[in-house]
Amino acid sequence: MTTAPTAEPGDAVRLTGLSRTYGSFTAVHPLDLAVPAGSFFALLGASGCGKTTTLRMIAGLEEPTTGTVALGGRDVTALPPYKRPVNTVFQNYALFPHLDIHENVAFGLRRRGIKSVAKQVAEMLELVQLGGLARRKPHQLSGGQQQRVAVARALINKPEVLLLDEPLGALDLKLRRQMQLELKRIQTEVGITFIHVTHDQEEAMTMADTVAVMNAGRVEQLGAPADLYENPGSTFVANFLGTSNLIEAEVTGTSGGDIQLVAAGQRLTLPAARCAAEVAAGGRVLAGIRPEKVALTHRDDEDSVAEGRNRVPGRIVDSSYIGVSTQYVIDSPVCPELEVFVPNVERDGRLVPGAPVVLHWNPAHTFGLDAAQDIDAGIDADAEEAAA
Amino acid sequence: MSAATAQAAGPPPTAPGPGTAQAAPRRTAGRRRLTPYLLLLAGVAWLLVFFVAPMVYQASTSVQTGSLDKGFKVTWHVATYWDALREYWPHFLRSLLYSGIATAACLAIGYPLAYMIAFRAGRWRNVVLVLVIAPFFTSFLIRTLAWETILADQGPVVRFLNRVHVLDVTAWLHVTQGDRVLATPLAVVCGLTYNFLPFMILPLYTSLERIDGKLHEAAGDLYATPFTTFRKVTFPLSLPGVVAGTLLTFIPASGDYINAELLGSTNQKMIGNVIQSQFLRVLDYPTAAALSFILMAAILAIVTVYIRRAGTEELV
Ligand SMILES: Nc1ncnc2c1ncn2[C@@H]1O[C@H](COP(=O)(O)OP(=O)(O)OP(=O)(O)O)[C@@H](O)[C@H]1O
Numbered sequence: 001m002t003t004a005p006t007a008e009p010g011d012a013v014r015l016t017g018l019s020r021t022y023g024s025f026t027a028v029h030p031l032d033l034a035v036p037a038g039s040f041f042a043l044l045g046a047s048g049c050g051k052t053t054t055l056r057m058i059a060g061l062e063e064p065t066t067g068t069v070a071l072g073g074r075d076v077t078a079l080p081p082y083k084r085p086v087n088t089v090f091q092n093y094a095l096f097p098h099l100d101i102h103e104n105v106a107f108g109l110r111r112r113g114i115k116s117v118a119k120q121v122a123e124m125l126e127l128v129q130l131g132g133l134a135r136r137k138p139h140q141l142s143g144g145q146q147q148r149v150a151v152a153r154a155l156i157n158k159p160e161v162l163l164l165d166e167p168l169g170a171l172d173l174k175l176r177r178q179m180q181l182e183l184k185r186i187q188t189e190v191g192i193t194f195i196h197v198t199h200d201q202e203e204a205m206t207m208a209d210t211v212a213v214m215n216a217g218r219v220e221q222l223g224a225p226a227d228l229y230e231n232p233g234s235t236f237v238a239n240f241l242g243t244s245n246l247i248e249a250e251v252t253g254t255s256g257g258d259i260q261l262v263a264a265g266q267r268l269t270l271p272a273a274r275c276a277a278e279v280a281a282g283g284r285v286l287a288g289i290r291p292e293k294v295a296l297t298h299r300d301d302e303d304s305v306a307e308g309r310n311r312v313p314g315r316i317v318d319s320s321y322i323g324v325s326t327q328y329v330i331d332s333p334v335c336p337e338l339e340v341f342v343p344n345v346e347r348d349g350r351l352v353p354g355a356p357v358v359l360h361w362n363p364a365h366t367f368g369l370d371a372a373q374d375i376d377a378g379i380d381a382d383a384e385e386a387a388a
Numbered sequence: 389m390s391a392a393t394a395q396a397a398g399p400p401p402t403a404p405g406p407g408t409a410q411a412a413p414r415r416t417a418g419r420r421r422l423t424p425y426l427l428l429l430a431g432v433a434w435l436l437v438f439f440v441a442p443m444v445y446q447a448s449t450s451v452q453t454g455s456l457d458k459g460f461k462v463t464w465h466v467a468t469y470w471d472a473l474r475e476y477w478p479h480f481l482r483s484l485l486y487s488g489i490a491t492a493a494c495l496a497i498g499y500p501l502a503y504m505i506a507f508r509a510g511r512w513r514n515v516v517l518v519l520v521i522a523p524f525f526t527s528f529l530i531r532t533l534a535w536e537t538i539l540a541d542q543g544p545v546v547r548f549l550n551r552v553h554v555l556d557v558t559a560w561l562h563v564t565q566g567d568r569v570l571a572t573p574l575a576v577v578c579g580l581t582y583n584f585l586p587f588m589i590l591p592l593y594t595s596l597e598r599i600d601g602k603l604h605e606a607a608g609d610l611y612a613t614p615f616t617t618f619r620k621v622t623f624p625l626s627l628p629g630v631v632a633g634t635l636l637t638f639i640p641a642s643g644d645y646i647n648a649e650l651l652g653s654t655n656q657k658m659i660g661n662v663i664q665s666q667f668l669r670v671l672d673y674p675t676a677a678a679l680s681f682i683l684m685a686a687i688l689a690i691v692t693v694y695i696r697r698a699g700t701e702e703l704v
């Protein structure tokens with residue numbers, strides 16, 4: 001057992017003060033993390049934020065600068081990778097090119113001295129639906145098939161923890177969706193703890209029970225996907241997970257469970273329970289609202305909007321039809337670029353660029369963030385990284 | 389390439405239309421089809437002039453009879469081959485043995501070195517690689533002569549080996565004689581090993597360097613100890629380099645005569661020495677040519693069996 005104060009036997013992985021620096025650059029800041037046994041845990045973050053480094057420290061492929069790694073309550077920080085009960089699905093699969101699929105999958109079993117592997121390998125290949133390809137070499141498989149071999153090769157060892165480093169990164173969208181479901185199915189079937197690294201927020205949300213959002217070497221927020229989406233704790237999370245409209249507002253007072261705000265003369269209401277920042281009258285706060293929670297009404301019909309809703313006037317700048325919904329960009333006094341996604345149920349023909357509109361939403365859907373942070377944090381973090 | 393071919397294949401010939409419309413595209417298609425052959429032309433010419441022609445000439449020489457004064461004539465005297473083989477088979481055997489041992493020694497020395505350069509040298513990698521080929525900056529002859537000095541009877545190396553009784557062991561193995569290293573099989577094999585070592589290291593390095601470091605990590609992750617990782621992943625993946633390196637060492641070493649000439653005595657003459665003296669001293673051209681062909685055939689046979697065994701096409 002570790003001496004970590006909150007060590008629980010139910011944790012498959014427990015990281016305590018784990019950090020890694022390269023020279024003067026800190027790739028991972030001291031990190032405390034507990035992953036419950038049997039859960040599907042996603043590590044989500046933009047490129048270069050330290051996801052792979054964290055994963056490699058758990059696998060033992062990278063030595064931590066400080067801190068400890070405990071697996072199933074046992075401190076393994078000093079153990080080499082081949083003595084740790086974890087297996088990794090590498091970012092680019094790293095299948096052995098000189099061995100066929102059968103031997104690739106059997107590799108771990110053979111190293112542990114298990115002689116009769118045929119049955120287990122066949123079962124595992126069946127599980128990942130590669131039954132007929134056992135005698136092929138890796139280069140004779142498609143990307144998706146190779147990825148499944150990589151999963152099978154790791155999974156067959158029944159590790160305590162399976163580490164997956166962006167295993168779906170190289171696949172096209174359709175195959176990726178399919179593999180996400182398949183991985184989720186396999187995880188449910190075998191009940192092994194998965195730690196899945198990805199920079200695709202949709203992937204993290206659809207697959208994981210718990211998502212840890214990483215930013216620049218730190219875990220910014222951790223929670224169930226819906227919880228993270230509904231109650232982001234920082235502008236980074238609000239912008240990185242989906243899209244958020246963030247409106248800078250002044251606090252005018254509190255009443256009941258609500259905080260009263262005013263932004264560019266517009267009164268807004270924010271549930272105190274959903275505000276991640278300390279507020280005081282006269283202080284500033286960022287009021288956030290998800291684009292799909294906002295309704296759009298033409299200015300002529302303003303009177304039809306129910307009382308008690310948050311409302312903001314604006315003018316349509318741009319609209320794009322994307323099938324399930326129409327996405328509008330609205331110029332408003334409170335914010336020059338508000339986004340609104342309106343489902344294409346009953347389309348109002350007057351809602352075209354240039355039209356004056358009223359945006360309104362249920363105040364309960366508003367969340368509050370500390371105004372003392374970069375309002376654009378997490379927007380296109382990947383794109384910036386790629387350009388750099 | 390494939391696009392060009394596909395285009396060249398073009399639409400299937402339809403009804404014969406007026407020629408002018410089709411003539412132009414057809415001509416470019418024809419030229420495209422010719423391009424690969426035109427590109428090969430220089431290489432083929434080279435082969436014809438410097439490989440095929442001498443081969444044919446040598447082949448004809450090997451079945452001639454006569455003497456230098458009266459001139460040689462093609463008489464289809466195939467018996468030259470049998471006579472040559474009967475007389476010089478010990479030299480053949482010795483050549484294959486020496487070069488085989490030298491190749492093994494090169495592999496034993498070169499593999500760890502190539503491994504270090506590929507995986508451990510870090511920023512020294514290029515420096516070490518230059519050092520590996522540095523000996524090529526001096527001539528083969530001078531390098532071999534240097535070994536005469538290194539292995540000189542009164543030199544420090546021999547004296548040291550004598551002191552620690554290594555020479556007793558090697559003498560017992562019949563690879564040295566008495567207190568000498570020069571003029572023994574050991575000296576010749578040392579020279580061969582030294583001279584051909586870079587030919588082993590470079591292909592080994594190339595194939596090792598190509599191995600994705602992630603594969604080592606993957607093996608470690610799958611419970612392989614560092615040694616098992618080497619045995620099951622690194623070494624099999626470096627086999628193409630091993631095959632290339634051993635061939636590049638063995639083939640020229642078995643035809644070499646400089647090392648045996650300078651570092652050996654008459655008892656260490658290799659087949660290269662025989663061929664050289666037949667050509668240049670005895671002036672028995674047919675025998676020399678026949679010996680060359682026998683050597684070539686022997687090497688070809690050995691290499692074929694070896695490549696079959698190593699199964700290289702599976703590995704690349
Ligand atoms: N060996 C190294 N030396 C110096 N810096 C490194 C090294 N390895 C990683 N880094 C740096 O550490 C940071 C985190 O790297 P890491 O590979 O963990 O990113 P990541 O989150 O996995 O990104 P990606 O999504 O692109 O895979 C990066 O900024 C990277 O440049």
Ligand SMILES: [Mg+2]
Pocket residue numbers: 051052053091165166
């Ligand atoms: Mg990564």
